[in-house]
Ligand code: HGY
């Protein structure tokens with residue numbers, strides 16, 4: 001049996017797998033549109049289940065559609081060491097967000113099989129349902145149910161903007177499984193992911209040792225004015241919901257600028273009604289995404305945002321309704337798992353730096369129920385949630401090697417437990 005120190009993943013096989021699976025929902029611009037619980041999500045899931053079974057894994061699907069591919073170890077009474085991420089994408093997603101993490105997990109299993117390496121604990125590679133929260137909100141939905149943050153039946157009733165219910169869509173694609181979501185413990189959880197920001201590339205570092213994640217707070221805003229004729233309504237008599245909405249969106253941006261340099265704010269979704277070129281908009285719906293590494297500042301930002309919305313509504317003589325539909329505090333990962341990642345990067349001679357994640361990941365919630373850490377690799381220009389998202393084969397390989405080594409370091413620690 002190979003020694004842990006000799007093991008390296010097969011970079012060509014991993015890269016080829018990432019490129020091949022990008023066909024499921026692939027777009028003309030080289031990205032992926034694979035919204036959760038759509039037919040393209042089903043296609044990649046079917047592929048993943050078949051591939052994991054073909055390398056000897058047992059595959060379970062839970063009631064949230066999350067897929068667990070398990071490779072047995074010497075002592076299968078131990079809880080598994082898990083490797084996970086997501087295969088669902090944004091509407092104009094890239095080839096690597098989430099996908100690099102799940103497929104690197106598959107590559108870790110393939111590598112251990114090739115080497116005939118038997119771990120002490122079983123391993124599980126996990127594809128979490130609906131990490132993105134784009135079609136069905138909130139995000140990190142399945143990992144949130146797994147961690148007891150969300151309640152399954154309430155999640156089943158959540159509708160997308162077209163009125164489809166989550167639970168029905170899950171059943172429609174054939175992934176409303178039997179296993180209880182959160183019904184089994186994980187010995188540890190590691191997630192490899194592109195940074196989705198510019199730090200590693202700017203500092204020319206190969207690996208990010210991720211210590212935790214910033215807090216996030218999402219709002220839904222409905223502005224109600226009065227529809228009326230674009231030609232015959234004098235300006236002073238208008239209750240223009242879109243004009244008020246535009247002022248509100250500028251105020252959202254200002255909230256982040258007032259807490260520079262760490263705060264960020266985004267309005268990503270905007271709907272105008274009736275959306276007709278010669279009707280003064282009567283109502284507008286938009287979403288707000290506020291984030292900051294410090295929870296107290298994030299709360300302050302939320303207060304400033306709410307007051308700004310109310311003020312614009314008063315000044316514009318429109319009504320505004322705010323719903324803080326989702327929030328999660330900042331998260332600190334497990335010191336032991338962080339050391340596993342850092343030691344792995346050291347062992348392998350990769351340049352690295354400690355980093356906090358600006359993006360949300362399933363690890364946010366899994367950190368509540370299992371020792372957790374993440375591994376980042378650079379992406380070109382820090383661009384992500386964009387069809388041009390790009391990372392290099394050697395960067396993906398480095399992340400997967402650190403993932404492999406961190407998991408084996410964790411596993412070696414467990415052998416003491418098992419004996
Ligand atoms: O929104 C996020 O940070 C993640 O990409 N879902």
Ligand code: MN
Pocket residue numbers: 086097098131193360361
């Ligand atoms: Mn992601």
Ligand code: MN
Pocket residue numbers: 090097132385
């Ligand atoms: Mn994402």
